[in-house]
Amino acid sequence: MPYVPHTPEDVSAMLAVLGAASVEELFADIPAALRPKSFDLPPGLPEMEVLSRLEALSAKNRTDVVSFLGAGFYDHFIPAAVDALSSRGEFYTAYTPYQPEASQGTLQAIFEYQTAVCRLLGMQAANASAYDGGSAIYEAMMMGVRKTRRTRLVICETVNPIYRTMLDSYTLNLKLELVTVPHRDGAPDLGALAAAVDDATAAVVVQNPDFFGGVHDFTGLFAHAKAKGAVAVMSAYPVMASVLKTPGEMGADVCVAEGQSLGLPLSFGGPYLGIMTCTLDMIRQMPGRIVGQTKDTRGRTGYVLTLQAREQHIRREKATSNICSNQALCALRALIHLSLLGPEGLARTAVASMERAHQAAARLCALPGVARLNDGPFGNEFAVRLPISAYEAIDKLTARGFVPGFPLGRYYAGLENCLLVACTEKHSAANVGILAELLGDIIGGAL
């Protein structure tokens, strides 16, 4: 029997110690009335057959394409050493480090991860992760609610709409007021945002680069939020953060990010990584695991889970969050990825991605009827309006092996013809050239 090592002799010996005649006797507490009405599962399969079945299923997914899909989730190169190191059994078969002396590997790695994401984002403290970039925004907003004891939350419409739909769900029962400030031509409306942040506001949430790819400086807005006593929250893109003005430099109190771009495959939506960082004065509002450095009885450096009085296993219903399991192995991957690339490698990745995107924007905007939504600065992603339906362009191009981007009309009324195009360092100049030519043919009616 797979994965159960006991021989019939072992079972007999164990039952003899128990004085039981059969294993079934051990289940006597479950009354007959509660026994399964059915347990109609298929018989087990050999490993080889399960593997071929899953290989066949994987082949049914369309992955043999050149894709310009991003929308917050990017196909950056992952060095082989990330897989090799993170798949060491000592890391991936461990539990949460409840016994620190037997978990120094995990704990030191989290400490190094906390350091890395703080330095990357210009923040002071971090936790060991949240589930993803969206739930991290929710947790950040709740940090603001607890810190200010206010209930009004202002969020910019250029924050990833996928996350904003999550926030609608998460706050449903919490008696909070969620105010969304509309975008202007696919960019944050800084004036309207400032006007919306008033004396009753707990937190303001913005994203940089925004969902449309635009790059901004929120220093003024954050200063205004502080003057109003509100907490300034930014959602960031870790790869781009290596070159952009940091959330810390702009004055963010809390900065969160989807960490997928740091060494995690796209994997159809997860597992990903919710990066959470803050200034030191917000640390007691932080949810989840936090690792701190300390000393052992001989004065040697070691690491432990710390500030646990915030957490559910101590505070139960009064905890900062219910989070227990997080995305620790993903955080480890992010740390390994950052360690392999270093500041230079990460910046090269960011700039190469931007360079390709700027090239793509120029090529696409040279096509008749194609224009960017606004002329603001952008990074590795941009939004264009097409003279045809974005869905039509996507269908026709995907049939030719090119996914040109994401249809903005899916989340934004009035942007039905608009396409969100992302580039990474993996795209070649030729990829961009073919995309432009094919799109030109479609617009011109040739395809």
Place this chain on the structure above:
Amino acid sequence: MRTIYAKSAPGRAGVWPRAPKAAASDLLPASLLRADAPDLPELAEFDVVRHFTELSRRNFGVDSNFYPLGSCTMKYNPKFTETVASLPGFTRLHPLMAQLKGAGHYAQGALEVMYELEALLCEITGMAGYTLHPMAGAHGELTGCMIIAAYHADKGNTKTKVICPDSAHGTNPASAAIAGFDVVTIKSEDGIISPEALRAAMDDQVAAVMMTCPNTLGLFERHLPEIVEIVHSHDALLYYDGANLNAILGKMRVGDAGFDVVHLNLHKTFATPHGGGGPGSGPVGVGGKLLPYLPISRVKKLEDGRFFLDYDHPKSIGYMAPFYGNFGVALKAYAYVLRLGREGLVRVSENAVLAANYLRKRLEGVLEIPHNRTCMHEFVASAARQAAGGVRALDLAKALLDRGHHAPTIYFPLIVKECLMVEPTETENKATLDQFVDDLVAICQQAEADPEAVHQAPQTLPVTRLDETWAARSMWLTEDLCGE
């Protein structure tokens, strides 16, 4: 061991991506760029490999050590499921590919996996439908509580309370609170929920009762049929925390037993590795009347056999995850269930319960076993006797580490003094179980003969006991925050 930052030297790197032609300042105004490059590690690839290999050797994992951490089901994680989760046809699939043509046209294989896994979980637990979106057990609890809130709101009920027994995991009350409920705690009697205590706490304001069964003492809730009746007679719903599902596969289906909502922990029962803290996966199953409230999207199958993502559920609680949950984790669980099949899953619980009872029986004379009767997949022992002599559960735990075993869960559940919660799982062989007993016997003997030696444990690990008070006070949380 030095941190990776201490090993860093300017100008080194492990991976050198091709240099772009442009500089950042060619593409963006200088005012939008950071002042200084981030101070990330700068090491050669080999140095990075050395560093993390060395770190890994400072860890206990299931692959290297017996890990009887109660409530966590630290069983063997089959290697082939990692192969499955790393198939390029899955890892390269952008989640938004499923939101282009035909809500899933380009992701048929992935949707089929989700659809089939949901169907298997329905059959395993007797529920009507599942969502795979919750990304951990506690996330599943929150999802379940939100479904409960949506159900009552839809019925016009204004219920404000959720009842949790005092043996519950801390996440239960925390999740209920985030879903907007007030939490009421009831006391266990003889280790299980007493129908009288429950009846006394029940009123029409109670929206749900959250149960773990077997509970965190490893005991089956013998009054379950009566509890179901009490809960349902108040128009409340019964929630099943699936942390301990490993005990009852094929022996009881929670849906048949009368539970309305359940979350499972794929990283426990279904053998997906826990990764030093995550990622997990906490699918939520519901009975028929709660189907309309499940999160969106849901995977549906057309008559022609194709799959699509269905968003048309106006009563849904909405989005709990950006996409479809921790898909990579669900994949591993799917492969595991296919591999084991019906017989294999039943054997899982039978052998998990056998191993737990064997350890319980063999430790009888060594530790106190407060509720010493047939347990399910785990049991709770107490070091109260040893503690009277000055050696606490914590000390025994540390001494076990010295002998190469991860410690059981200690000081949980909160209702047993000096407790050690032991869950051996079905995958450990008898020799390992026996070695654990022998070592614990030796430690307890040492506790009497030389308690100071046990206080000094561990001595064989990279560090001895760590000063947690100092850590909390100094808040040395990154390389840049110097402690006091």
